[in-house]
Structure formats: C-alpha cells, structure tokens
C-alpha cells in the first residue's frame with residue numbers, strides 16, 4: 001500500500017507509490033481541481049468542462065476510509081468503482097491530464113494537495129448522498145472558506161438543492177434533462193507534472209475489504225455504460241413492459257443502467273436524451289410504414305418515466321436527509337423497533353439476510369442479489385415487503401443489508417423505497433406482496449428458484465412455491481426434508497400478514513397519522529399529472545383527491561397485482 005502522507009515539497013519525488021511523471025510541477029495561481037465522486041466519467045461532465053476554461057486541471061478521486069467502513073459499503077461497490085476508475089485514469093492519461101487517485105479523509109487530502117499545488121478552485125458535482133457525505137461536504141466547505149478556495153458545484157441530474165416546493169418539479173426536471181450534453185474534452189492537460197503521488201486504482205482487496213466472489217457482477221466504466229444503454233434501446237428493451245416483473249426476463253429486458261447511473265458512469269441527461277432520440281426514430285419508422293414491433297414505443301415511454309422517478313426519489317432525501325434513519329411519517333415510530341431488537345427479531349433478520357426464511361421465492365431473490373448485485377424492482381419490493389410485514393422487521397437493518405448487496409446503491413432511491421415498501425411514508429398505498437403468488441406468477445416453472453435454492457431442485461413444480469405443503473414421503477422423494485434440508489417457513493404466511501395489517505391499520509387510521517401524511521405529501525409527493533399548485537394542492541389533498549398511491553415506483557401499468565391493504 002502506498003503512503004498517503006503529504007510528501008512535503010512538491011519538488012521532492014515520492015519515496016514510493018506511482019508518481020505521475022513529466023516536467024517539473026510548479027505551484028501556479030490558477031490550478032483547478034476537479035473532484036470525482038459519484039460521477040466517474042469524462043463525458044457530459046459540466047464541472048470538468050468549466051474548470052478547463054479557468055486554468056490547468058488536476059483530477060482527483062478519493063478512497064475515503066469513513067465511506068469504505070460504513071455499513072452500507074460493500075467490496076462489490078469498490079470493484080465496480082475500480083473498473084470505472086481504471087478507464088477514467090487511462091482516458092486522462094491519453095489526453096495528457098493528471099488524475100490523482102488518493103486514499104484518505106477528504107479534508108486531509110485536499111489540504112495535502114493544496115500544499116503541493118496551491119490550487120485555487122475546487123470543482124465537483126452536487127451529491128445527494130448519505131449523512132457521512134453530507135457531513136464531509138460541510139467539513140470541506142469550512143476548509144475551503146479557511147483556505148480561501150472557491151468550491152464550485154454543478155447539478156448532476158434533476159435533483160434541486162434548497163428546493164422550496166415540489167410544485168413544478170417535474171417541469172423543471174424535464175427542462176434540466178433537455179439541456180446541452182457536454183462533449184468529452186479532447187485535451188486534459190499539457191504535460192504530466194512530477195511530484196504528485198497517485199495511489200492508483202485500488203480494488204477491494206487493496207482497500208482491505210476482502211475479495212469479491214462474483215458470479216455475474218456488472219462491469220463498471222463509461223464504455224460499459226454506453227454499451228448497456230445502446231443494447232437496451234436498440235435490442236433488449238422491446239419487451240420491457242411485460243418482462244420487467246419476472247426475475248427471469250427482467251435480467252435482459254430491463255435496462256440494467258442503475259449501477260452506471262448510481263456511480264455516474266453515464267449522466268442521466270445522456271440516458272434521457274438517448275431514449276428521446278430512440279422514441280423519435282421509432283415514430284419516424286412508424287410514419288414511414290417501416291416494419292416495427294409495436295411494443296417498442298410503450299417500452300421507451302415506461303423507461304423514460306422511471307428516469308424521472310430516479311430523481312424524484314433522490315429529491316426526497318435531498319429535501320429531508322433525516323429519512324436515511326427516521327420514518328418519513330413519525331406516527332410509525334416505535335412500531336417495529338422493539339421486536340426487531342428482540343431475540344426472535346434478530347434471528348429472523350439473520351435468516352432473511354442468509355436467504356433462509358423458508359419462502360422459496362424470497363430466499364432465491366436474497367441469494368441471487370448477493371451473487372449478482374442486482375434484482376428487478378418487483379423482487380426488491382417483495383424481499384423488502386416480506387421483511388417488513390411478514391417478519392415484522394424495521395426497514396433500517398434490512399435496507400442496510402440490501403444497500404450492500406445492490407451494486408446500484410443510491411441512498412435517495414434506496415431509503416425512500418425501503419420506507420415505501422414498509423408502509424412508513426403514509427402517502428403510498430400499502431402493499432403486501434405474497435411470496436407464494438409472486439413465485440407462481442413470476443417463476444411458474446421454478447427456474448429461478450431452483451437455480452438459487454438448489455436444495456429445492458427435486459421439489460415438483462406444484463409444491464415449489466410452498467414446499468412445506470408436501471407430505472413427509474413427498475419430501476423424502478424430493479430429497480428435501482423441510483426443517484432439515486430446507487427451512488420451514490419462519491412465520492405463518494397468512495397469520496403474519498393479518499397481524500401486520502391490523503397493526504398498520506391501527507396507526508394509519510388515526511387523525512395524527514392523516515395529518516402527518518398530509519405534511520409528508522406536501523413536502524415530497526409527486527405532482528406529476530396534477531394541474532394545480534401550492535395551496536390548491538393542499539386543498540385537493542384534504543379532499544382525498546391527491547396521493548402518491550399510484551405514483552412513482554408503483555408499477556402502475558400492470559395493475560394491482562399485489563395484495564392491497566388500503567385502496
């Protein structure tokens with residue numbers, strides 16, 4: 001491992017580590033530092049383009065120990081990032097630029113770089129991260145002030161800082177998405193300065209996170225992102241609408257762009273505009289009478305809506321960072337905490353994490369996501385819903401486990417969705433997904449279940465969703481004795497749901513809950529499709545005409561396939 005301590009004089013060559021070689025590096029009054037965070041690309045990178053106009057640029061990426069040690073970080077994230085950084089580093093080198101990859105706390109590393117270069121301006125994209133990154137940004141703001149450094153941040157997607165009201169948000173989002181896409185710069189520097197140490201690309205092992213044993217993890221980087229986007233829009237996406245819900249078909253029919261968007265290997269604007277161009281091309285083909293699969297147009301429209309949801313959910317965390325830890329709607333406080341802490345709660349949590357709760361579809365999903373880093377939306381909702389309702393676990397520890405599993409962990413989407421699937425927002429329809437029904441509908445021949453839960457390989461199709469219904473002799477014939485080879489269901493699937501419904505209904509029907517939900521809606525609810533604003537929105541909400549029940553993230557096209565508690 002390379003030392004991360006400052007080298008002192010910038011002219012003194014580094015004792016160890018990879019130096020960025022070239023002419024003698026000089027302190028200059030106009031050095032610009034571009035700090036890469038969740039934007040690992042050079043295409044459509046506004047801060048980079050602007051910085052280049054102001055003076056010579058140094059690129060910087062930091063491996064920050066406090067993030068690497070945080071509970072939601074996983075070795076697989078570092079592997080994906082390392083792949084993206086490898087490409088970024090080679091693109092910088094090819095363009096004559098200096099990209100430093102350094103390990104250490106942000107302020108310490110900025111101080112070190114400032115001592116080395118005397119840089120005057122720091123550039124980055126705005127980040128809607130978790131509390132750790134928020135607090136780190138506050139420290140950086142203070143440090144910049146003390147050093148007289150100008151920190152320029154630019155918006156990365158459709159999330160608006162210091163948003164006053166959700167009214168008109170969707171229109172603002174559309175406008176921002178139709179903005180100019182920055183091209184990749186041809187040149188990033190003139191010569192490569194000596195004296196600056198880069199720790200180079202560090203993978204999970206070098207970062208002390210242990211090896212990743214991947215089965216089918218996605219590859220990171222700008223090139224991979226472009227390929228994934230192209231193949232979705234031109235080939236894979238045709239069956240998107242009908243095929244997004246089954247884990248068998250979703251693997252190829254969904255865009256699979258989420259990890260690239262989360263780590264910024266491609267910009268949201270690039271994806272949005274590429275989808276728009278595809279939609280226009282489809283229309284032109286239609287009007288020219290060219291042969292065309294009619295499913296394409298609907299597929300692209302559904303995909304475009306989800307791109308907006310991406311920012312819609314992130315906006316919630318931006319507006320109210322406490323939802324990373326606390327219920328959107330405080331009337332649900334105390335509902336599941338004590339049980340989750342109890343011995344039974346902890347055992348259920350551990351069984352769920354391991355994919356051993358005895359519901360085959362849920363166990364298959366939990367094991368699959370550990371190995372591949374990805375699950376489709378419906379299956380994410382299923383595992384979260386079963387944890388929250390059937391097992392009665394608080395969303396926070398289950399969300400943390402899934403954050404580690406998902407290669408695309410995006411705090412704003414993740415914590416909002418975790419709460420939405422746990423019924424703690426107060427503004428969404430409460431849905432309790434049935435593991436049996438999802439198995440029968442989405443994996444009728446048990447292909448997915450048998451792949452990820454091999455103990456069930458010999459179980460006949462008719463019992464695969466509920467293997468505990470087999471008689472003892474049927475279990476022996478299937479070489480799967482329940483309670484021995486595969487766990488009995490951790491809870492009674494029907495009774496646990498009835499109890500969960502009663503508990504939620506008791507809280508939800510109170511006047512305090514309705515009032516708190518109103519506040520949540522006015523702050524966070526999607527106004528998309530509702531032609532009214534401000535006070536009017538409040539009036540309509542009170543009349544029960546507004547909610548987010550069928551709004552973003554609710555898979556509205558496919559109707560209410562889930563068991564709904566409140567319509």
Ligand SMILES: Cc1cc2nc3c(=O)[nH]c(=O)nc-3n(C[C@H](O)[C@H](O)[C@H](O)COP(=O)(O)OP(=O)(O)OC[C@H]3O[C@@H](n4cnc5c(N)ncnc54)[C@H](O)[C@@H]3O)c2cc1C
Pocket residue numbers: 244254255256257258259261262303306307309310311313375376377378380381384406408409410411413414417418421552553554
């Ligand atoms: C409990 C739970 C946790 C989730 N955590 C994350 C997360 O950490 N990161 C993440 O990107 N998505 C998360 N999602 C949303 C969604 O499941 C994924 O975005 C999607 O499955 C990613 O696959 P894809 O790129 O092929 O999506 P596609 O269906 O191809 O959609 C395209 C893009 O739209 C966005 N998107 C799609 N569905 C949603 C949605 N329901 N809400 C918000 N944005 C959406 C994503 O950026 C996605 O890449 C979560 C959903 C649930 C139920």
